[in-house]
Amino acid sequence: MSTAIASVFWAGTFLVLSALAVPWFLWGVAVTWFGLPVWLWWHVGWLVLTTAVFFVFTRTGWGIWSGVEA
Numbered sequence: 001m002s003t004a005i006a007s008v009f010w011a012g013t014f015l016v017l018s019a020l021a022v023p024w025f026l027w028g029v030a031v032t033w034f035g036l037p038v039w040l041w042w043h044v045g046w047l048v049l050t051t052a053v054f055f056v057f058t059r060t061g062w063g064i065w066s067g068v069e070a
Contacts, residue, residue: 003064010061017050 026039033041 006061007064010057010064013053013057017046017053021046021050 021043023039023042026042029038031038
């Protein structure tokens with residue numbers, strides 16, 4: 001993958017992760033699951049997903065914006 005394409009890919013990925021970190025569509029929903037509100041489970045799942053994406057980024061795209069070669 002070229003540097004320009006990889007840079008756009010990772011920028012888009014981080015933008016989507018940031019935009020969906022707050023569950024706007026779950027505001028006002030009082031549904032619970034295993035005793036906790038659904039919006040809290042959204043955050044737990046989102047943190048797990050973000051951790052996995054960041055792990056992949058550190059293994060494949062870490063030097064894209066810093067100029068460091070792998």
